[in-house]
Amino acid sequence: MGATIYCLCNQKGGCAKTVSSISIGIGLAREGRRVLLVDVDSQGSMTASLGYQQPDQMETTLSTILSGIIMDEPLPPGSGILHHEEGVDLLPANIELSGMEVTLVNTMSRETILRQYLNTMREEYDAIILDCMPSLGMLTINALAAADQVIIPVQAQYLSIKGLEQLIRTIAKVKRQINTHLSIAGILITMADMRTNYAKDIVELLHMNYDGKLRIFENIIPLSVRAAETSAAGKSIYLHDPSGKVAAAYAALTKEVIRG
Numbered sequence: 001m002g003a004t005i006y007c008l009c010n011q012k013g014g015c016a017k018t019v020s021s022i023s024i025g026i027g028l029a030r031e032g033r034r035v036l037l038v039d040v041d042s043q044g045s046m047t048a049s050l051g052y053q054q055p056d057q058m059e060t061t062l063s064t065i066l067s068g069i070i071m072d073e074p075l076p077p078g079s080g081i082l083h084h085e086e087g088v089d090l091l092p093a094n095i096e097l098s099g100m101e102v103t104l105v106n107t108m109s110r111e112t113i114l115r116q117y118l119n120t121m122r123e124e125y126d127a128i129i130l131d132c133m134p135s136l137g138m139l140t141i142n143a144l145a146a147a148d149q150v151i152i153p154v155q156a157q158y159l160s161i162k163g164l165e166q167l168i169r170t171i172a173k174v175k176r177q178i179n180t181h182l183s184i185a186g187i188l189i190t191m192a193d194m195r196t197n198y199a200k201d202i203v204e205l206l207h208m209n210y211d212g213k214l215r216i217f218e219n220i221i222p223l224s225v226r227a228a229e230t231s232a233a234g235k236s237i238y239l240h241d242p243s244g245k246v247a248a249a250y251a252a253l254t255k256e257v258i259r260g
């Protein structure tokens with residue numbers, strides 16, 4: 001049956017999509033799963049956060065792979081995949097991916113180019129994690145069209161119910177029209193400082209709006225400067241601050257994701 005494909009998606013910027021994609025991915029690898037991380041963001045933040053400091057100098061990235069499929073000249077399987085020391089594989093991205101948004105618009109089967117690629121990789125892995133960019137453009141639609149499960153990170157410091165509703169409607173539309181397998185795994189509350197009333201109010205508001213409709217993961221990711229440091233450190237929270245609260249929260253969340 002092959003890998004389960006998870007897509008971390010929210011058009012709101014800075015809600016910890018990248019840190020969560022890496023932490024869940026490496027969390028799954030630490031649980032013995034074979035994991036492929038795919039950077040679907042032209043900012044290349046996932047690539048850089050895993051310690052590949054010069055993404056723009058990489059020869060083969062997601063953009064090269066997608067171009068190959070569009071031109072009907074697919075690259076050999078495994079092209080461009082990097083093996084990271086923390087036990088995951090990574091298909092990197094860089095700025096070239098930004099041109100893909102435009103290219104895809106005029107491409108046949110434009111919503112399913114990424115799916116075509118991932119279908120060729122599915123047997124090699126138990127989980128594939130897609131880190132989306134903060135928009136609902138063609139690349140994010142491609143990620144949703146390829147995914148089985150969507151994890152929606154929501155920042156406990158800022159909540160836009162309107163934005164969340166727009167995202168949920170987009171997911172429902174993709175499910176109806178292109179990918180009947182798609183479902184929402186849950187809302188993941190991130191960067192929460194639960195000592196503040198503000199964070200408590202947001203958690204309560206989310207439960208008020210979504211209990212009975214959508215799962216809200218029990219494990220909330222705390223706000224911590226140690227987590228913010230991981231991107232520059234080029235390693236995951238499990239190595240950067242192994243006994244800290246963020247590592248513990250992501251490890252517990254990973255188990256919640258596995259339980260399904």
Ligand SMILES: Nc1ncnc2c1ncn2[C@@H]1O[C@H](COP(=O)(O)OP(=O)(O)OP(=O)(O)O)[C@@H](O)[C@H]1O
Nearest residue numbers: 013014015016017018019134191222223224227228
């Ligand atoms: N638990 C946390 N506590 C404190 N800071 C965090 C935490 N998680 C992530 N951050 C920081 O918040 C910022 C945004 O995180 P991240 O890059 O993962 O978000 P994103 O949603 O992927 O961003 P973008 O929308 O730009 O792709 C980063 O500087 C990151 O280091």
